[in-house]
Amino acid sequence: MNLLQELKQSTIAAVWFMFLTFPLMVIKVNTVTKTIEWRWWNMAFIGIAFFFFSALWRFMHRRKEKNTETRSQDKKTTAIRRRLAERRFFVPIIVLLIIATLAFPHTFSLYQTNIMISALIYVMLGLGLNIVIGLAGLLDLGYVAFFASGAYAYALLNLHFGMSFWMVLPLGGLIGAIMGVILGYPVLRLRGDYLAIVTLGFGEIIRLVLENWNAFSKGPSGIANIPKPGLFGFDLTLQQHSVYLYYIIIALVIFTIFVINRLQDSRIGRAWIALKDDEIACQAMGIDKAGTKLRAFALGATWAGMAGVVFAAKTTFVNPASFTIWESVIILCTVVLGGMGSIAGVICGALMLILLPEYLRAVSEYRMLVFGAVLVLMMVFKPGGLIENVRKTYHYKEHGPTTAE
């Protein structure tokens, strides 16, 4: 195409961003020693980066426009998906996955296993949030509050009543669900954007209460010495504990996937999806809006509560600093990157976002910056996520009965 115009546009973008980032990127003042550091290299770097970024931006934009016209992307992905769903591909893939997950803690070190456990906790959180955002379309920015209530439930119940991990695990889920209803009830009537702010506020309220109510939660210093889960009274070494916890979380993740998969196709799941698309039409069809939304909050929060119990057992220490609003945003980011509403997508998204920064230590300080950029760029270019959720469509074939695809 006209290369000259492209070059011109890129140059304009580069110059604009060099100008825009000038005070913050180039000048660094030290107000104590009264010295100024001029970092001209940053400016050159920004210029070059935005020169290419702007070209890439326009390229992506054009591609997106072309795709929405022809829907070619959709056809390709559904074709791949249909192939994968065939038995001869599907079964070996699942078998390989199972072998890989079972062998993981025995082939890799303790450190790797621990990282994997945290990543899997995020998978569980992502899957839970996926119910609320991906299926029911309610933007919940206080999701971490349910995670916190699960973690604190285990810590406190163990501290005061000596309850074990296995007793608290279902209770954690229940407490999460109750918290979900408590939050869900007042916000039932709110529209999307108010809902975001109120849930955000709710998350902060929970954190602030945990931080300030010393008699209840021991305040900012948190609760330490939470026991790890026991295995029929055997004495386990540190290594064995991690492996054991790894299998517990794997089992929980599989359980979550199973339940959510069933929920999706159930009456409730379809009601959620309908509610997401059009509330008024949905009510006109006789769906109980309030009840459906409450169920989404409760069922989404259940998984966060259980994940919280596992988290407390893994770190053996909880304090309010682990449950800030940004934790909610990270979980949101995993759902958005993977694909809202798509189970495989959320799993991939969570594993990528949690594991990559661990292995790319050199750039891990840019983690949150990248998360922010991911949220914006995904929404602009690929709102469906990396692995898009394919909605069930029904086709009428001329010879033969109606089949589901």
Place this chain on the structure above:
Amino acid sequence: MDFEFFFKLFLGGLTRGSIYALIALGYTMVYGIIELINFAHGEIYMIGAFTALIISTVLTMLGFPALAVTLIAVAAAVFYACCYGYTIEKIAYKPLRTAPRLSALISAIGMSLFLQNYVLLAQTSDFLPFPSLIPDFEFWEPYAHIMSAAEFTIIVTTVLVMVGLTFLIKFTQIGKAMRATSQDKTMAMLLGINVNRVISFTFIIGSGTAAIGGMLIASHIGQINFYMGFIAGIKAFVAAVLGGIGNIPGAVLGSLVLGWTESFFTGYISSDYEDVFAFLFLVLILIFRPSGILGRAETKKV
């Protein structure tokens, strides 16, 4: 209950409310036009404060007189904040104008997170001392024991900005275009209004007021860091909702009510739960009067 303490809390609430108002005005304007919570608005306010700090420090070291430093720093901060507001709209919101609301909200959160970490990485995570850009006016000397010159400036600026914005929206051509755009974008477009330009303009004005708020509060408190924008932004949003979102006098009224209630709450009850209280307040308002104090109830047509 002695009166002096009450009066002190009253003035404290007034200052606090005025600061919220400066941020809430931008929120309300943007919301009024594109019905989107601009989460990055608090970050613009923080970037305004940072720019003012950097420019004023550099100029002071270069030996400029104090008055020139203040003027140039304020002008630069407002200018840069406007540029950021414009760019953010172009990158994160414009491509999503026809997308579902959820997408735009997520994009806004992403932008907020991005800008916070951008400042954190480009500058520092520490608290930086902020020079007092507001001089101690001589004519204010006799009243200084009641309220400081900085507080006085904040309140006066808020009133000026509110009056200015009301004037802009009610009586100018671009204001008329803004009102038209907020009522019906398609119709406005058909009547020859450049909707894109109107939206950009709204972001620029909103960001400019946020930067003014950022500098004033930074000079008042005396320190800034990269996280200052987020909670302030959320509270300003609470204030905007309280007054009736999209309504300019409503934003100021809501901010003042929030400022006073917070001030009295911390003064008479407890300071630990200050933020909790603001959020509870929001939840109660949204349950019992979702359209706010001055807002009109919306009826949704199918």
